[in-house]
Amino acid sequence: MEPGVLSLRDLAAGRPGRRGRAEPEEAQKENIFDRSRMAPKTPIKNEPVDLSKQKGCTPERNPITPVKLIDRPQPDPWTPTANLKMLVSAASPDMRDREKKKELFRPIENSEQNDISDSLQYDMVDDSTVDEFEKQRPSRKQKSLGLLCQKFLARYPSYPLSTEKTTISLDEVASILGVERRRIYDIVNVLESLHLVSRVAKNQYCWHGRHNLSQTLKMLQEAGELQYGELMTFQHKEQDFEYKLGERKKETVPDSQDRPLLDFSEPDCTSASANSRKDKSLRIMSQKFVMLFLVSKTKIVTLDIAAKILIEETQDTVDHSKFKTKVRRLYDIANVLTSLCLIKKVHVTEERGRKPAFKWIGPVEFPGKIGEQRGACAPYQACATGKQRFTRHASFNGTQPCEGTKRKVSSEPSSPRQERQAYTVNSDEYCSKMRNLATVCRQKIEEDTRTKVCATETILNSARNPSITSPLSLLTVPGDSDFCVNPLPQAVFPVVQADVPSVLLPNGVSNQALQPTAPAASKTENGKPTLLPSQPFLCFPSSSLFMLCGGLQENLLRENLPAAGDVGNRSAEEKASPVEAQGAGPPAGCQKRSSHECSSPSAPMDDEEPAAKKQTVEQSDGPLSLVVPKKSSELHKADSTPGSSCASAVHLEAFHLDLSSPAAPETEDKKSTSPLDSQEQEKWPKNKDPDEPSPGKEHPSKENANQPFLPQYLYVQPTAGLSNFNFLFSANQAPGAIGLAASQLPSLSIPCVMVPSAALASFPLVCSPAIPSPLSPVPDSSFSAAASMNISMSGLASTAPVFIGTTAMVTPNAPPSVDPQQTAHPAVHLSPVLARSCSTVKLDSPVCMGHPVTLLKLQQPSSTPVTPKSIRPARHETFFKTPGSLGDPGAWKKGEGSQTRNASSVQRRLEISSSSND
DNA sequence: CGATCCCGCCACATT
């Protein structure tokens, strides 16, 4: 800002630093740093600490000094230098809120950062001298966008109550977080691209949380498929891939510039306007980037490919400089996405060599397509790094395999942050979410479903039927009461109605609630029938199926969880350390396999994995590379190579994947934990490991293996329109399953319920054998979707076999008639042994095979002609296109993004309002 | 040395 300022700062700070320029200024901006800097005292302290800390976050360890707290000092920091800052701040407008912020800040940091920051900070701080100056100078890492994003996310609940709207003041946040506003824009733009926030006004953004995330992702996926789907199929070669993409885009769409997916939010949009400016390229880039992941079979996207693709869209020529710039931007985006636990950094080894890449670890679900299995792993991995944090996941353990396979976290060189983030997020969010969910879920669900669903459906489906929408509402209603809560330890899950996203109810209560619902559902069904025939496609595809598999899912869950949870909001509790351990063994294998298998049932896991690994895996995930697909090919091949077109094969995979991973994604939204806690605890009481800090709730899970940490999950997808599958997991079961899984049962045992969205309604679900809840009948009859699985958890006993049927399957086969119970049984048991391979296989077969195929096909955009899609496609296209095309806009309705520029403010506002309404 | 990406200049947009 001002030179003068700088000088002062410099003096104060004395930062040797890096660049003279920036830092000084920053002081103002970055309170944090300054603080540290400023205050010599703190820094000093830090030093020692740092060292010790480096390894372990825990302060305890360090005998030496103060440690973290001190370190963290940033928060406190105010010291002498503070004055300077104050002055400075006063000088600049920016400073406005900082003071306030600071206060806020601290808490945040404490919660979240502790671990993270600690680790980060220190690098080498020993030098006393240096220290003094810089002290803590936060190394770059400390200042990283990813960390910043985590802090940012920590401030807001992942799943805010619908009723509450949180407005975000950029200035305030910037000050609190101690960064310049510019950085906040980077974060917000990415979040906005995923609809986690929306701009309300000038410095104001509205926090939406992750409620809509799955929808958004779904949309992106669909859009991505249209645009990139085919290409992705071919991923094997980047070049080809890219090339194709480029062409495709061009062909398909002229250029409409990029429109932000966001749009869906509002119709008006548009405006026309122009897109004169650059627009928010960051936003668009972010969406596209996400799309690439969603379309990618491997779920891994290398930076350079992404950069090329993005560049191409915009321009043909790729200057080197331009490329560099894009890459830089992608890093920015990737950092945010990493903080959201949607992706993690990996390295892909290709023929050429190793390349930086990112792997999608978020939910894959929506569409249900593609294999997500990986996703499962990924999340797991990501989280894993964090270690325990992921406890939850851990509990799931089943997943662990991934780790084993992959490399491990520890190795992960690349991103410390990620790890941190991940874990941080996971635990906290997870737990908090769960708890909150119960309560919130209802509300949210109701609202969300209504709104979102409506919106989504409307948009997407508008073509279809309005009716669908209505169903949702119905659901909501029932849901209210019991929704979230999960009282029962046992897991019984009633399913939900077809229409709506189902909700789980745990015990009786829920059941009751459900039942009523059921009727409703049936009604809906009536309506649905129509839907089914016509709509089914949509549903499936988009909606994603969720699966629940015990082991497998775990991973997924984790992912979800983490994702869901944002950072620190809540406490995180769970932790999952145990998981790790457990998971590790068998489950992991299973998961992976499963995933692979999913893709290709027949293919043996082994093969796949290795291949994958070879190719890409470097670090954790192992399989990274684009290449993988081919190799793994078997699976894919079998299925179908081409993503979109091949739908059938793919679909299957998807299913699997979904099952595993899906849960996570959606679940995020809806999980409810709280209820569980008590009950669960009882049930699961085992021991937990304290490894982590889990705060609480999670422990059980950790425990592990034995218990799933999640008590119950509900996944509801409100939105459903498209994708509505919901999964329900019983927490109870899961745990058991999971835990067992590792040792005994491999993967599957988790009970889950999938519920199709209303649209889908028809999907039935699966039930776990164990339980025949009253509900089940209902669902069946209703046929709709709800399939319920129950697993009784009461003991883990039930652990066994669970499996999930897909709705699709059911439907087709015997929708109504089927009893859940019956179904369930058949469904699956996996013996432990089987676990890996078998499990997957089995699952596949039942689940995937049946319906999936059909469904899948429908889903896929490319293939599907369905009306609804038609709509979407437009969008998709638009995305990719470059700026120009407004023509479609109508389709987009919402189109914030597209128009954004011009209309941006206005539109945004509008949108926001609308959203807010939701 | 390449990968990562912080930092903030500065242009364009909005008020």
Added chain:
DNA sequence: AATGTGGCGGGATCG
């Protein structure tokens, strides 16, 4: 014109 936004890329750090 002031302020909000955010593209962009130099160049510092990291590994």
